[in-house]
Amino acid sequence: MDWECLRAICEDCHRCPLGQGRTNLVFGVGNPRAEILFVGEGPGEQEDLRGEPFVGKAGILLDKMLACIGLSRKENVYIANIVKCRPPHNRDPLPEERTACLPYLREQTRLIRPKIIICLGKVAATTLIDPNFSIMRSHGVWYERKGFWMMATFHPAALLRNENLKRDAYQDLLRIREKYEELTAETKKEPPVAETDGKKEETEK
Numbered sequence: 001m002d003w004e005c006l007r008a009i010c011e012d013c014h015r016c017p018l019g020q021g022r023t024n025l026v027f028g029v030g031n032p033r034a035e036i037l038f039v040g041e042g043p044g045e046q047e048d049l050r051g052e053p054f055v056g057k058a059g060i061l062l063d064k065m066l067a068c069i070g071l072s073r074k075e076n077v078y079i080a081n082i083v084k085c086r087p088p089h090n091r092d093p094l095p096e097e098r099t100a101c102l103p104y105l106r107e108q109t110r111l112i113r114p115k116i117i118i119c120l121g122k123v124a125a126t127t128l129i130d131p132n133f134s135i136m137r138s139h140g141v142w143y144e145r146k147g148f149w150m151m152a153t154f155h156p157a158a159l160l161r162n163e164n165l166k167r168d169a170y171q172d173l174l175r176i177r178e179k180y181e182e183l184t185a186e187t188k189k190e191p192p193v194a195e196t197d198g199k200k201e202e203t204e205k
């Protein structure tokens, strides 16, 4: 399935009750070939109105956090959510809503093929890493799953509520930058490969 097809299916989706209340589907934003995929929990009021993830105060903070480590939603990351329609009153998405929507995120991940997946907050971490995940205990820890490097850190909304978490969040960001550099350096080191008569050959630089 390609991006257009996937988006069209999502735009029309009513696999869970959240589809009835949405103003706009919040599909995702960023570079579709990004090395890093950030995943939040679900759209809030502003996101629902604009059809883009992380656009309110939490979104502004996320953009600042990304800029801190030389990343940007316009250039080198992709941002999506566990559910693509706004849960009422900004409650956490229910387990059955997450299950219904997850195949779309999986398909986005298959298309993007990121090296790194960062879970923003508990909902994303308990859905993608471990159902018993504790953000306070295990933020900043790397997990290697199915060929992806995964980490959870604090949701920007949590950082707005509790300034004391910002120091730990900054350390997590530095770990993300370090892993990003390590993995992209590995890619750069691989010699370019040219195809000749169906056989692959290494080319000289």
Ligand code: SF4
Pocket: 010, 013, 014, 015, 016, 017, 018, 019, 020, 083, 084, 085, 097, 100, 101
């Ligand atoms: S949240 Fe996901 S599964 Fe539910 S209606 Fe929206 S797109 Fe469909």
